[in-house]
Amino acid sequence: MSPLKIRQEDNILEVVLDRPKANAIDLATSREMGRAFAQFRDDPDLRVAIITGSGTKFFCPGWDLKAAAGGDAVDGDYGVGGFGGLQELRDLNKPVIAAVNGIACGGGLELALSADMILAANHATFALPEIRSGTVADAASIKLPKRIPYHIAMELLLTGRWFDAAEARSWGLINEVLPAGQLMDRAWELARLIASGPPLVYAAIKEVVRDAENSKFQDTMNRITQRQLKSVDILYGSEDQREGARAFAEKRDPVWKGR
Template sequence: MDPIKTRRDGAILEVTLDRPKANAIDLATSRIMGQVFAEFRDDPELRVAILTGSGEKFFCPGWDLKAAAEGDAVDGDYGVGGFGGLQELRDLNKPVIAAVNGIACGGGLELAISADMILAAEHATFALPEIRSGTVADAASVKLPKRIPYHIAMELLLTGRWFDAEEGHRWGLINEILPANQLLDRAWELARLLASGPPLVYAAIKEVVREAEDRKFQDAMNLITKRQLRTVDVLYSSEDQLEGARAFAEKRDPVWKGK
């Protein structure tokens, strides 16, 4: 069976991880996910992606340990986007929403925090239990201390303890908590809002945020003002930039063309 299900509606792509019983990711599944998200990145008609898991219990528990026991190498070929197709995918300048429908632990939590926004079902739970199996949550060790307070991130990494959606929301990791039966509806509502927005601006925002992360403020601003970032240069020379100004002057909604 295909471990990844996709649904396309207009400019929105829904990607569902569907590997019973727990939606764990093996090497083959990771490579498929990388291909799916690379095609999403490169398709000019697609503007927003939603990532979720099948069923009501698991979003994703991360690495498939059963597959590992049968020969999948933990340092094997994860595919073009790294583990889960998102963590290392270059130039992904479109919004991605994670709709966490259940347990998200280990690599599953790392996958969720690779998205731009996280919606969670009320019953969703989270953990980074790698410490208990003698390994490192590598992507989380890089990203989590930049997403939430340092001491909380270190506690989660060093203890591997579980936390619920409410705590995740309190630390700013989760945008919204919803009843399970409303999770995907809200994800699609948010995706439609984003899909109606200016895609060139979104691309510039994502590249600026990415490039500015490890730079001093003025160095990052110089990249922008001197148009040294590709997406910013495209935006400042685009029809959409003129359309935004005209729509404001004419007191109407802009019509974005993405060019």
């Protein structure tokens, strides 16, 4: 039985992590998630993805410790996108929305951090408890101090304490907190809004943001103006960019074709 429930509607892909009781991720699940998100990346008809968990208690608690006890190696083959299929997936130039429907801790929080936007149910809770099991929250140690104030990120990493959705929102870690019954409706509303926009521009935004993360401002600007970033080069020579200018001049909504 597949650990994922996958639904496609028009240009949107929904990936539901479905591994009762807690939606924990073992090696096989991670590899399947990697395949799903790689297919999303490579399918020109898909523009936005949503990642969520089944049920109302768990989004994802991260690594499946029972599988580890049964022989899954923590440094084993996670698949094409690394743990959870997202955080190391190369050239993913499409928006991903995480809809956190419950507990997101350890690798589950890292999975959410791999998305471009995070929505959370008002009962969702978060933690990085790796410190208590004598290991490191590796991806979170890289990402979290860049997303929220350094001292708060270090407190969460060094203590492993739990925090709720309201606190996560207060630090800018998530975009919105919603009643549980409204979470997926809002995720799909946001996905449809994004899917109606210019996909080549989204691709350029994501590549520019990635390039700028570890570069000086002027270095990235030079790569943009010299068309050294693939997605920017495609955008600048695209039919969609001409369509955007025409639509503005003609005072009408543009029709994006992704080419």
